[in-house]
Amino acid sequence: MRKLGAAIAMAAILLAGAQAQAANKKVTIGDVGSGSSLHWPAYIAMSKGLFEKSGLEIEFIPVQTSAGVFQQLSAGSLDMGTGGFPDPLRAIDKGGAIRIFRTEGVVAPYELMVKPSIKSYADLKGKTVMIDTPKGNTRLYLDRMITPNGLKFGDFDLVYAGATAARFQALASGAVDATLINPPYNFKARALGFGSLGDSGPSSRDVPFNGYAVSIAWAKENRKAIDAFLAAYQKSVDWFYEPANRSEAIDILVKYARLDRVDCEQTYDLYQRLRIYDRVGAVEGSGLDNLIRIMKADGDIEGSTDLARYADASMVTPQ
Numbered sequence: 001m002r003k004l005g006a007a008i009a010m011a012a013i014l015l016a017g018a019q020a021q022a023a024n025k026k027v028t029i030g031d032v033g034s035g036s037s038l039h040w041p042a043y044i045a046m047s048k049g050l051f052e053k054s055g056l057e058i059e060f061i062p063v064q065t066s067a068g069v070f071q072q073l074s075a076g077s078l079d080m081g082t083g084g085f086p087d088p089l090r091a092i093d094k095g096g097a098i099r100i101f102r103t104e105g106v107v108a109p110y111e112l113m114v115k116p117s118i119k120s121y122a123d124l125k126g127k128t129v130m131i132d133t134p135k136g137n138t139r140l141y142l143d144r145m146i147t148p149n150g151l152k153f154g155d156f157d158l159v160y161a162g163a164t165a166a167r168f169q170a171l172a173s174g175a176v177d178a179t180l181i182n183p184p185y186n187f188k189a190r191a192l193g194f195g196s197l198g199d200s201g202p203s204s205r206d207v208p209f210n211g212y213a214v215s216i217a218w219a220k221e222n223r224k225a226i227d228a229f230l231a232a233y234q235k236s237v238d239w240f241y242e243p244a245n246r247s248e249a250i251d252i253l254v255k256y257a258r259l260d261r262v263d264c265e266q267t268y269d270l271y272q273r274l275r276i277y278d279r280v281g282a283v284e285g286s287g288l289d290n291l292i293r294i295m296k297a298d299g300d301i302e303g304s305t306d307l308a309r310y311a312d313a314s315m316v317t318p319q
Contacts, residue, residue, distance in 0.1 A: 024052060025056050026059060027059070027229065028079045029061065029212075030063045030068075030069035030073055031060045031061065031069065031081075032064070032065060032069060032083055032163050034258075035256060035258055036257060037183050037184060037253060037257060037267045038182065039060070039257075042058065042236070043252050043255075044236040044240060045236040048239070051229070054228035054229070055225075056225060056232070058229075061078060064162050064163070065132065065162030067162075069082070069087065070083065070096065070213065071096075073096070074091050074098055078215070079214065079215060079218045080212055080229075082104060082210065082213075084209065085208060086137055086291070087137070088100055088310070089292060089295060093303050097215065097216045098216060099311055100283055100288070100311040101211075101214050102211050103208045103210075103281045103282070104209070105208070105211075106277065107201055107274050107276055108201065109182045109271070110138065110180040111181060111182070111186040111198070111199045112179075112180055112198060112200075113178065113179060113180075113186055113189040113190070115174075115177050116194060116195050119195070122150070124151060124177070124178060124197075126156060126157075128159060129158055129176065129178045130158075130159050130167050130179040131167075131180060132161065133162060135300060136162075138180040144200070145197070145198065145200060164181045167181050168185040168188060172188075172194075183266070183267035184259055184263030184267040185263075188260075206290050207287045207291040209276075211283075237278070237281075241279075249268060250264045283311040284313065
């Protein structure tokens with residue numbers, strides 16, 4: 001009789017747990033590729049159960065390019081999307097019913113990795129350089145890096161691959177002479193003997209790097225889910241910056257992004273120095289308005305540059 005009672009009690013506990021899990025709100029987030037060090041706080045929230053405790057079930061959906069993420073988000077195929085900011089800004093300008101609601105990386109961590117024979121920017125003339133897309137994030141930062149060094153687009157050939165991992169593979173295989181990649185792939189390239197012409201940090205402090213956008217239609221019906229996402233993400237950023245959590249944080253990135261531990265250790269130390277994540281991630285005051293003006297001047301945005309057109313503070317308020 002005692003065994004029967006214990007079994008019933010255990011079944012009740014398991015059923016309650018299953019019901020609680022079933023009640024969690026599933027949120028699909030489009031992402032470039034299949035894992036990125038930039039999403040470290042989200043991985044922390046997943047690993048530590050912060051999303052689950054907030055009633056969320058997060059699923060990252062791999063997409064080939066950042067532009068593709070926001071095209072799918074605009075079409076209603078995703079609930080949220082994350083990628084380089086030029087792409088959601090461009091999508092909104094073209095009429096996409098989405099809004100940016102949180103910054104992720106506040107500074108671009110790209111590094112221009114090159115074949116060992118390339119020692120200076122002048123050596124890039126006539127070479128093949130890979131970036132993400134013809135109008136993507138990497139083009140913006142590459143432009144800011146080459147211009148002060150006497151180069152312009154047209155001095156070298158451009159080819160494209162959306163994900164950092166794909167650009168690294170192209171460099172490693174010898175298919176391209178140079179590419180902009182972010183951690184930990186720049187460390188991998190350096191370990192293989194490739195050189196560097198510098199990082200994008202000094203030329204990117206006035207504009208945020210990437211972040212999250214949401215479907216307007218989905219947001220109107222799921223404000224509590226957005227608030228829960230923001231609160232869990234903020235806790236994860238705080239946790240990331242605690243030095244005592246270094247080893248576990250690296251374990252988490254290794255697991256979710258499927259990267260080498262040594263590379264993740266170097267990435268962690270770099271991101272700590274850069275203070276790459278803002279704990280609140282508010283769009284206002286992030287420099288996104290600077291990026292909008294730059295894109296407008298370049299003819300990449302046709303409509304108004306009013307920040308409220310791209311990020312609706314009344315719809316989404318950071319915790």
